[in-house]
Amino acid sequence: MAEMHTELIQWFEKHQRELPWRTHPTPYYVWLSEVILQQTRVSQGLDYFNRFVERWPSLRDLAEASEEEVLKEWQGLGYYSRARNLHKCAKEVVKRYNGELPDDYQQLLKLPGIGPYTAAAIASIAFGQPHAVVDGNVYRVLSRLFDMDTPINSEEGAKSFAKIADALLDRDHPGQHNQAMMEFGALQCLPSNPDCLFCPLQSHCLAFANGTIAARPVKIPKAKVRTRYLNYLVISDKNNNRYLRKRQDKDIWKNLYDFPCLEGDHCFTADELADSPEFARLIQHKDFQINRITSPFTHKLTHQTLVATFFEIKILDFLPVFQENNILLVPENELGNYPVPKLIENYLNL
Ligand code: SF4
Structure with missing residues (x-):
């Protein structure tokens, strides 16, 4: 496990993209970036992030905006319930926590629009707490490393992958580990044509050994459109x-x-x-x-x-x-x- 951590972190230090929420991992920046980046690529979300923090430099500023102003700034990102919840959450944090996001995972979970994924990201990246993040990229990396055929969008899948991510977490550097896993999925272990030839984790990857990479992760087909x-x-x-x-x-x-x-x-x-x-x-x-x-x-x-x-x-x-x-x-x-x-x-x- 220690060997895998070292290889992952070495890869991350060499390849990570420079992003404002990495340079300044304040709770506000981490939370805002995680909400914007759900269902959105970094290349698209970065502009939105920059516009938000320029217009509302603090969570308190965001809470004082009207919902209509927030929706207008969000325009084009889709999944508008994220914007409504972002604004509700900011108001709630001002009301209950004097404008500072709490550092407690359970308290974070009770805020509007913050689920296990966002709570783990804030707790680990902004507060250094040992909570593993499992986003779409991490699901893919784990399903390949451990050659898992449990559907990632099933209840059983959510539990099994959360358990594995937690077992794999580098408890001394949880924020860096989580970011490295997400970045590794985004840049190296791509959905199609992952760069296996030059992959530092290749010797640990069971899907590579078993020739099942293209079949991982497994997903239950979506409902009819x-x-x-x-x-x-x-x-x-x-x-x-x-x-x-x-x-x-x-x-x-x-x-x-x-x-x-x-x-x-x-x-x-x-x-x-x-x-x-x-x-x-x-x-x-x-x-x-x-x-x-x-x-x-x-x-x-x-x-x-x-x-x-x-x-x-x-x-x-x-x-x-x-x-x-x-x-x-x-x-x-x-x-x-x-x-x-x-x-x-x-x-x-x-
Ligand atoms: S060997 Fe390929 S599939 Fe396995 S972790 Fe590396 S990039 Fe992903």
Whole structure:
């Protein structure tokens, strides 16, 4: 075990990327980076991290922001519940711990959006405590080193891999060990074509010895993906005001903004749109013309594929302020101030 630790750390010291949360491993930086990097590559997450710490240099600053400001800064990263929980967590830490993240693993676990993985990362990297981190990269490295065929996304897998990661942890240097394992998975033991020929852990790797690398890790296939058809109504009036909708349902993109939408089992034609009672209600039976219908945009989420068509509609009058409080009337030049999902951002960037 000691030999493996030495080889891993030597590799890490030579190959690790220089990252702000490594140079300054404060609890705030470690927590923020771990939340941003869940489901996100370092190359993409780094810009977001830098923008967050520039705008909110401390956890207390972040807690004082509005949720809408945090969502706007998060725009494009996806999985928006992470941003909502990040903000909730900051507020909670200010309220309960005077703005300092606690150094206790169990207390960390009770904070919004902090699960075993993030709690272990903060406890080990920021506070030097012996808790093993198991992220996607570590699952892959462990499944290969020990040639394990237990699915990593099963309950049994979570328990077995956590146990092995804990047994393997270098208890004298837990933060460095965890970072080295994650970095090793990210740079050396890649999902396809890992660099086995020049791998310092090759002599310990059972999957290499057994020729099973390509079959590790094992995963249970994902549930079937559902396709949804979104017919977006981009309605503008004589003053170039647009209707914008705040999403409030228990659906995707809670508290982000998009346009009023007619959802169906296909992309609507112009005639279908014009015949829709919901559309007539929205424009309050005013005269209109459809200026453009975009080609469908396809946007993939974890369990859903969204097929979105945007109908650009001009009302030859003024749009009324809507009674429903989630429909806003917004001047065109202010649309960019609102946090929107990536799909809407892609359309607006057209
Ligand atoms: S030998 Fe290959 S599969 Fe095994 S740990 Fe090294 S890079 Fe990963």
